[in-house]
Amino acid sequence: MAHNDQDKEQDVHFVGDSRVKSNKQRIYPKDYSEFPGKTEAFFPNFLLKEWMVAVVVLVGFLALVMAEEPPLGEQADPTNTGFLPVPDWYFLFLYELLKFKWASGPFVVIGTVLVPSLLFGGLFLVPWLDRGKERRPMKRPITTGIALLSLVGIVVLTWVAEDEHQKQLASQPKGAGEEAKIVDQNDPAYEIYKNNACVNCHGQQLEGLQGPSLRGIGDAYSSEEIIKIMDEGKGTMPAGMFQGTAKEKKQLADWLARQKTGKKPPTEEH
Known part of the structure; x- marks a missing residue:
């Protein structure tokens, strides 16, 4: 049976030639701009980026700790009645909170358990409580308002605690605690x-x-x-x-x- 030249060209395959089609499909990352209100996948894309940033911050923090020795207070002495103990600066707002009557004494559980649980528990549950697609602060008045109110409260309580501590130190008689x-x-x-x-x-x-x-x-x-x-x-x-x-x-x-x-x-x- 005779074959013409056109049939021969169709049967011939050139190995390695660019005209040979590959059956393997390439995997391209999704273009999330086509999906309004959505972002990249949380795992592993977003989580991996967060981990990388956290590692850089941690390394920088450790470098500062090793380069600058942390300032330590005086040696503990139970006989020093002039010493005014205060917590570290990041706990000053809780320290000041416990001075209020409704968060101390018989109601101390409010200041030591309830308020910190609401604050830190709320931050932990934000991804599940706020599931809206909108990410602009002005379009999320409730979440933004609570965050700003918490931030202002922490800053004010911290400032008041430090101001009162400095006034207490200034009100001590000269030489108090020096002995x-x-x-x-x-x-x-x-x-x-x-x-x-x-x-x-x-x-x-x-x-x-x-x-x-x-x-x-x-x-x-x-x-x-x-x-x-x-x-x-x-x-x-x-x-x-x-x-x-x-x-x-x-x-x-x-x-x-x-x-x-x-x-x-x-x-x-x-």
């Missing part, structure tokens, strides 16, 4: 003091137990006078109570002489 502060706690002489018999009468924090307080002793005595008291005793303190080398005694006396508050304590007894 509770130990000068140069990292000095090796502090370890000499704690490992000696001194600590039994004067306390770990120089607050005074069976004997008088040593806070501010540098306002009344010099290093040489303190050494003399160690050797000869004073008041109810017998002589020779310090058990250590002469070098350690001098080191301890110099450290105690630096314990100053700017006030002159009575010097009737050591």
Whole structure:
């Protein structure tokens, strides 16, 4: 059976030629501009982008933490009655909230459980509670209003708490709380003091137990006078109570002489 040239051209396939059609379909991302009110898929597209941004922010935050040492307050001291404790700045609004009568005392559960649960629980449930397609704030008055009201409330409560704390500090008498502060706690002489018999009468924090307080002793005595008291005793303190080398005694006396508050304590007894 004879075949013409046209039939031969139709039966011939050129491997690798661009004219050969591929059966494999290419997957193209959806063009969401064709679907008004919808965005890209939450998982994995949107979630992956959020994770990437979160990682960048976390790395930057960790770099700042390592580069700048966080400021720490004074060492905890239960005998310091002049200390005014306040929480960290991001909890100041809750701290101020608990000062209201309707959120403290017998109603403290409102300020400690109910209000924080409504605030943070509402933020957590927003994707399920607000399912509208509109994303412009002006078109979402209820959600936008609640968010702005919460933000203003947090800012105002934080500012009021900080303002009251500063006023409390300013209203304290000059030198209040200073006696509770130990000068140069990292000095090796502090370890000499704690490992000696001194600590039994004067306390770990120089607050005074069976004997008088040593806070501010540098306002009344010099290093040489303190050494003399160690050797000869004073008041109810017998002589020779310090058990250590002469070098350690001098080191301890110099450290105690630096314990100053700017006030002159009575010097009737050591």
